[in-house]
Amino acid sequence: xxxxxxxxxxxxxxxxxxxxxxxxxxxxxxxxxxxxxxxxxxxxxxxxxxxxxxxxxxxxxxxxxxxxxxxxxxxxxxxxxxxxxxxxxxxxxxxxxxxxxxxxxxxxx
Amino acid sequence: xxxxxxxxxxxxxxxxxxxxxxxxxxxxxxxxxxxxxxxxxxxxxxxxxxxxxxxxxxxxxxxxxxxxxxxxxxxxxxxxxxxxxxxxxxxxxxxxxxxxxxxxxxxxxxxxxxxxxx
Numbered sequence: 001x002x003x004x005x006x007x008x009x010x011x012x013x014x015x016x017x018x019x020x021x022x023x024x025x026x027x028x029x030x031x032x033x034x035x036x037x038x039x040x041x042x043x044x045x046x047x048x049x050x051x052x053x054x055x056x057x058x059x060x061x062x063x064x065x066x067x068x069x070x071x072x073x074x075x076x077x078x079x080x081x082x083x084x085x086x087x088x089x090x091x092x093x094x095x096x097x098x099x100x101x102x103x104x105x106x107x108x109x
Numbered sequence: 110x111x112x113x114x115x116x117x118x119x120x121x122x123x124x125x126x127x128x129x130x131x132x133x134x135x136x137x138x139x140x141x142x143x144x145x146x147x148x149x150x151x152x153x154x155x156x157x158x159x160x161x162x163x164x165x166x167x168x169x170x171x172x173x174x175x176x177x178x179x180x181x182x183x184x185x186x187x188x189x190x191x192x193x194x195x196x197x198x199x200x201x202x203x204x205x206x207x208x209x210x211x212x213x214x215x216x217x218x219x220x221x222x223x224x225x226x227x
Binding site: 049 | 172218
């Protein structure tokens, strides 16, 4: 099983600051890496797929980068609504499996 | 408007069965793979399994933790996906989400809570 490790576990920042979230895979996942945002009591929302493609309707302040084993989600200037938990997710073709990182909690400083 | 509505959750005893349904509207259901994820209370996200669209064979894949106990199926004529859960364990307690996915687009339901307890 491919293990995804997210860092940091918690990130405390202020609105307007830049957020950088990391996700490291235990083996290469090529570019099959997605990022999700989840707010309390809500279903997750897809932000980024295939490492760097923004999903429909996602603001340009969200960007993803990386390939292989190291990936980054960047939020260029935090808005109040961005404080949430963020998960990375990988999809492998063989064996077919999907795994998530443990999440990064982005909180208001 | 795209909607996915899960139903069938509730309280069930260990060892018993439960079937969840996911009713879709607002998109071409048959063109989408349908996945199930779950989230235990206060925990992270876990993949349960998915069923491919008929165009990709309609085949299924499962997480190791549920393989042999859970079965995913679909009825494209009714735009419904199912998750049949047998031999339930206390560790299966979670909110179960269904997701329709295709080419970087995904639609999520709001989830249904399954509690496995005696």
